Amino acid sequence: MEFDLDQTDALLSTTRAVRKRLDLEKDVPMKVIAECLELAVQAPTGSNAQGWRWMVVTDADKRSALADIYRRGAGDYFTQRTDSIEPGSQTGRVIDSATYLAENLQHVPVHVIPLIIGKPDGTNFQGAGLYGSIVPAMWSFQLALRSRGLGSCLTTLHLRLEEEAAALLGIPDHLTQAGLIPVAYTKGTDFKPAVRGPISDIAYHDTYKNPLN
Numbered sequence: 001m002e003f004d005l006d007q008t009d010a011l012l013s014t015t016r017a018v019r020k021r022l023d024l025e026k027d028v029p030m031k032v033i034a035e036c037l038e039l040a041v042q043a044p045t046g047s048n049a050q051g052w053r054w055m056v057v058t059d060a061d062k063r064s065a066l067a068d069i070y071r072r073g074a075g076d077y078f079t080q081r082t083d084s085i086e087p088g089s090q091t092g093r094v095i096d097s098a099t100y101l102a103e104n105l106q107h108v109p110v111h112v113i114p115l116i117i118g119k120p121d122g123t124n125f126q127g128a129g130l131y132g133s134i135v136p137a138m139w140s141f142q143l144a145l146r147s148r149g150l151g152s153c154l155t156t157l158h159l160r161l162e163e164e165a166a167a168l169l170g171i172p173d174h175l176t177q178a179g180l181i182p183v184a185y186t187k188g189t190d191f192k193p194a195v196r197g198p199i200s201d202i203a204y205h206d207t208y209k210n211p212l213n
Helices: 005-014 030-040 060-074 077-083 090-107 124-131 135-147 157-169
Strands: 052-057 110-117 150-152 175-177 181-185 207-211
Touching: 005 135, 030 052, 030 135, 052 060, 060 090, 060 110, 060 157, 077 090, 110 135, 135 150, 135 181, 157 175
Parallel strands: none
Antiparallel strands: 052 110, 110 175, 110 181, 150 181
């Protein structure tokens, strides 16, 4: 099998965290969400256990309740961040975008909560295996959405009140929530690669003192 590398690279490099450009007015067919989840669960999991589960929320009242949980979970997170950040900077723009999402989360047509069987026990070994069994599928889901003209972003602030979200949605105690992914069609599809520094500044060869060139 040969891949079109230009298309593949474009998908990988332009799948952004989308907030302000989510179309809050356009409905998202469940058939499209199901297609993307079918692709997501081709991702690898620890021991091939396939312990992922997916909560898809479209009910307006439940989306509103989740948005309220999200904002209460955020607490003073946004104000603390903005106090020391230049508004026009890259970080400032991200905080502004994140604030917009928090204020409008209830209007995003689909909320997806990725779940994984098990609970973290506080050890790096177990935690890496647990989250490593759901995060690849989450990213595959987001890539599949992007290829179909939809946007998303991974949010985690509601996890501060994870038990409330679980009670709202009837999520069993043996499942861990890995985040909340707002999903909608995007306003335009002309996303570009982000500005990143050279790999030689962040990658190393054989020892931490030896940059990868």
